[in-house]
Amino acid sequence: MKNRQLRLKRNIRQGEPVSLDLFDLVETDIPEPNEGQFLVETKALGTSPAQRAYLMGEMSRFHPPLAIGELMRGRGVGPVIKSRHPDYKEGEIVACSTGWQDYSIQDGDQTKMPVKTLQKIHDPQEPLYLHLGTLGASAFAAYYGFLDVGRPKAGETVLVSSCAGGVGSMVAQIARLKGCRVIGIAGGPQKCAWIQDVVGVDAAIDYKNEDLYEKLAELVPNGIDVYFDNVGGETLDAALKNLALRGRIVVCGLISTEYIDPPVPGPRHYYNLIYKRARMEGFFVWDYFEDFPTAEADLVRWYKQGKLTPTERVFKGLESAPEALQSLFAGVDTGIKVIEL
Amino acid sequence: MKNRQLRLKRNIRQGEPVSLDLFDLVETDIPEPNEGQFLVETKALGTSPAQRAYLMGEMSRFHPPLAIGELMRGRGVGPVIKSRHPDYKEGEIVACSTGWQDYSIQDGDQTKMPVKTLQKIHDPQEPLYLHLGTLGASAFAAYYGFLDVGRPKAGETVLVSSCAGGVGSMVAQIARLKGCRVIGIAGGPQKCAWIQDVVGVDAAIDYKNEDLYEKLAELVPNGIDVYFDNVGGETLDAALKNLALRGRIVVCGLISTEYIDPPVPGPRHYYNLIYKRARMEGFFVWDYFEDFPTAEADLVRWYKQGKLTPTERVFKGLESAPEALQSLFAGVDTGIKVIEL
Numbered sequence: 282m283k284n285r286q287l288r289l290k291r292n293i294r295q296g297e298p299v300s301l302d303l304f305d306l307v308e309t310d311i312p313e314p315n316e317g318q319f320l321v322e323t324k325a326l327g328t329s330p331a332q333r334a335y336l337m338g339e340m341s342r343f344h345p346p347l348a349i350g351e352l353m354r355g356r357g358v359g360p361v362i363k364s365r366h367p368d369y370k371e372g373e374i375v376a377c378s379t380g381w382q383d384y385s386i387q388d389g390d391q392t393k394m395p396v397k398t399l400q401k402i403h404d405p406q407e408p409l410y411l412h413l414g415t416l417g418a419s420a421f422a423a424y425y426g427f428l429d430v431g432r433p434k435a436g437e438t439v440l441v442s443s444c445a446g447g448v449g450s451m452v453a454q455i456a457r458l459k460g461c462r463v464i465g466i467a468g469g470p471q472k473c474a475w476i477q478d479v480v481g482v483d484a485a486i487d488y489k490n491e492d493l494y495e496k497l498a499e500l501v502p503n504g505i506d507v508y509f510d511n512v513g514g515e516t517l518d519a520a521l522k523n524l525a526l527r528g529r530i531v532v533c534g535l536i537s538t539e540y541i542d543p544p545v546p547g548p549r550h551y552y553n554l555i556y557k558r559a560r561m562e563g564f565f566v567w568d569y570f571e572d573f574p575t576a577e578a579d580l581v582r583w584y585k586q587g588k589l590t591p592t593e594r595v596f597k598g599l600e601s602a603p604e605a606l607q608s609l610f611a612g613v614d615t616g617i618k619v620i621e622l
Numbered sequence: 623m624k625n626r627q628l629r630l631k632r633n634i635r636q637g638e639p640v641s642l643d644l645f646d647l648v649e650t651d652i653p654e655p656n657e658g659q660f661l662v663e664t665k666a667l668g669t670s671p672a673q674r675a676y677l678m679g680e681m682s683r684f685h686p687p688l689a690i691g692e693l694m695r696g697r698g699v700g701p702v703i704k705s706r707h708p709d710y711k712e713g714e715i716v717a718c719s720t721g722w723q724d725y726s727i728q729d730g731d732q733t734k735m736p737v738k739t740l741q742k743i744h745d746p747q748e749p750l751y752l753h754l755g756t757l758g759a760s761a762f763a764a765y766y767g768f769l770d771v772g773r774p775k776a777g778e779t780v781l782v783s784s785c786a787g788g789v790g791s792m793v794a795q796i797a798r799l800k801g802c803r804v805i806g807i808a809g810g811p812q813k814c815a816w817i818q819d820v821v822g823v824d825a826a827i828d829y830k831n832e833d834l835y836e837k838l839a840e841l842v843p844n845g846i847d848v849y850f851d852n853v854g855g856e857t858l859d860a861a862l863k864n865l866a867l868r869g870r871i872v873v874c875g876l877i878s879t880e881y882i883d884p885p886v887p888g889p890r891h892y893y894n895l896i897y898k899r900a901r902m903e904g905f906f907v908w909d910y911f912e913d914f915p916t917a918e919a920d921l922v923r924w925y926k927q928g929k930l931t932p933t934e935r936v937f938k939g940l941e942s943a944p945e946a947l948q949s950l951f952a953g954v955d956t957g958i959k960v961i962e963l
Contacts, residue, residue: 513893532895546887552854554873554904561902563895 283308285599287381289347292338299333299607301600304353304381311384318386319364323357323379326599326620327413328447328606330534353381355602356398358412366390374402376412381602383622397570404581408595414447414617415591416580422533422566423451424576427509428459430531430564435460437506438525440497442516444482445472446609447617448533450592452509453480458588461507464500466493466516468612475615479590488516497523504528504557510535514545521550521561530561592616624649626940628722630688633679640674640948642941645694645722652725659727660705664698664720667940667961668754669788669947671875694722696943697739699753707731715743717753722943724963738911745922749936755788755958756932757921763874763907764792765917768850769800771905772872776801778847779866781838783857785823786813787950788958789874791933793850794821799929802848805841807834807857809953816956820931834860845869845898851876855886862891862902871902933957 287304314320335347335354347354357379361369366389369375377399379385391397402412414420426448433439439456443449444465453476456463465482467473473485486496497505497519504525510517513535520530554561569576583589594614596605599622608614628645655661676688676695688695698720702710707730710716718740720726732738743753755761767789774780780797784790785806794817797804806823808814814826827837838846838860845866851858854876861871895902910917924930935955937946940963949955 518888532892534896535893545890547859547890547892548888549886551873551888551892551902552876554902555875555906556904558904558906558909560904561892561895563897563899563901565896565899568899 282311284311284382284384286383287353287599287602289336289349289351289353291349292346293333293336298611299336299603301603303336304603305350306600312386314363314365314386316365317389319361319366319369319389321357321375321377321379321385321387322359322362323383323385323622324359325357325408325410325413325622326379326381326602326605327356327358327410327418328602328609328618328620329356329418330609332606333610353602354378355381356413356418357385358402358409358417369401374405374409374412376400376402376417381599383599396567398567400570400573400577403574403577406581406584408621410593410595410619410621411584411591413619414593415451415589416577416584418566419447419617420451420580421569421573421576422448423455423509424580425566425569425572426531426533426564427452427455427507429569430562431507431509431529433459433461433507436462438462438464438501438503440464440466440501440505440508440520441482441511442466442509442520443511443534444476444480444485445615446511447592449509449511450476450480450616453482454589456507457481458583464505472615479592479615481590493519494522501525507531509533513548518548518550521548521553524553524557524559526557526559528557528559530559532561532563594618596620598622623652625652625723625725627724628694628940628943630677630690630692630694632690633687634674634677639952640677640944642944644677645944646691647941653727655704655706655727657706658730660702660707660710660730662698662716662718662720662726662728663700663703664724664726664963665700666698666749666751666754666963667720667722667943667946668697668699668751668759669943669950669959669961670697670759671950673947674951694943695719696722697754697759698726699743699750699758710742715746715750715753717741717743717758722940724940737908739908741911741914741918744915744918747922747925749962751934751936751960751962752925752932754960755934756792756930757918757925759907760788760958761792761921762910762914762917763789764796764850765921766907766910766913767872767874767905768793768796768848770910771903772848772850772870774800774802774848777803779803779805779842779844781805781807781842781846781849781861782823782852783807783850783861784852784875785817785821785826786956787852788933790850790852791817791821791957794823795930797848798822799924805846813956820933820956822931829857835863838864842866848872850874854889859889859891862889862894865894865898865900867898867900869898869900871900873902873904935959937961939963 358376439461445467463482465476468489508520508530511534699717780802786808804823806817809830849861852875
């Protein structure tokens, strides 16, 4: 048995799609855990927009770039198959920074880590990729961003951009669960049908074929109480313009403009923060790491009660990981993108 | 005895300074209070940037414009001189919407008012204009915006724009009182000397003669914990770029761009709200009306203890009110601008 790895061959060019072409597929021996470590078999990998930035080398503004020849970073899930740490027993399931490979060594002691990411799964659900998606990091971003930063109340109106995407579709589901009225924004009639039929939004706005300002005026005449922003740009501006009194904007991402250098102009309607006594706030999901068991328990409970619909789009095999990552940016697939190994 | 009033003669033109030329000086009889009302003699008038918008007619985006021939709106302070309301006795001092006139009728029942503004002064200080400035509405904006929205902690670094202005100079003083390190931004060496010598900031940045980004990098290498923004534009952008982790931006005003139509681009560095898990929030001082006695008590106590330096620039006579208002925009005078009648 060997350990297959995807290692960075060359940096991605501006505008270039993520593809297998950027990586070398390398086979190594399966590593042995030292004292305090354990070996995890990767059963599935998750995806995150930040991963594209790793590939950019010097171009990256905020994420530590990957060196040429280095293993691609990424989160995975799987069982402990050999352990020299008393708290992690063989057969237990963990989600952690596995990287894009079949087997990884994990350090049981997270105290030295700048960002803690090793999460023991207390009530594993099959397929395991759920713990990277509907019950994992994508959902945690939705859970903490929406609940802790957005502070929704039942009956409030929630707007979600990239609503057919991984985090957006989870925000919409949690918002619905909390008794909010949910308006989702997505691109194209198919995605809009999907967020209505599968995600269960109350109304969908097709930003590619409809005027966002007109639709917001029609759908939210009393203003948006919580806007969960995954995209920035014109959509953020339209939301700012249509905020309700004491509205809240959860700044989760700005995929529409993040990698444009120099930065594009910001939201011109931000002054509405004054007129609406409103709040705009960013967050980082890993800040909530210590509380992940709470989110996991809530999400698993909702899932078992049939209140959460899994939205995973499953890619198959390690070699499909670049394509899965690219699908976050291509705007074609719906839901949370995961790779099953 | 007559009641002199300044009534709007014509709307202000884009870019035109506020001047007496826009008003008619009219003399009327002194009005008689009805049951539930009382008569106030205006001893002083305050100033607020919003007042310029009243003069703009159709051009105004957010403030109800004044009709031609209508009395200019504005806040004043003075004694009750005739009363038919049991809670307001002759000789008591009130701050309220007097308008630009010598005498005004006030309604003791504020319950029907959309925005409550009638404030009884519990511990009047001389000169009375202090209750429009250092101990009044300008200070209340600083007090609630900085303390309730900014949530400063002792030892934190606070940046204040328009620091030589009415609200800014009060924010800086309150920040200093709360044990914060205060950096003030002002235009020109004289204003910078004034905020250092009179207001007591720890460091001043002369935005007209110094590079804001360079100075911030030098003065706040660990980032800004609270930025109190009175100006918007490039200054807001520079502050966003230099936020500390969990920094807070209090959006009080955007005088540099507010009346440009269509709105100018917003802050391009707003994405830093994500990277710094930061918050940007607006407020409206009149939302805190019910709590004004708390602010008044704190401010009067600090003032009596010598911890607050009054910064009023006093204009003399009703006819000087337009000039006083214009001085908010002219960028010459320091401190809080009030008119003594």
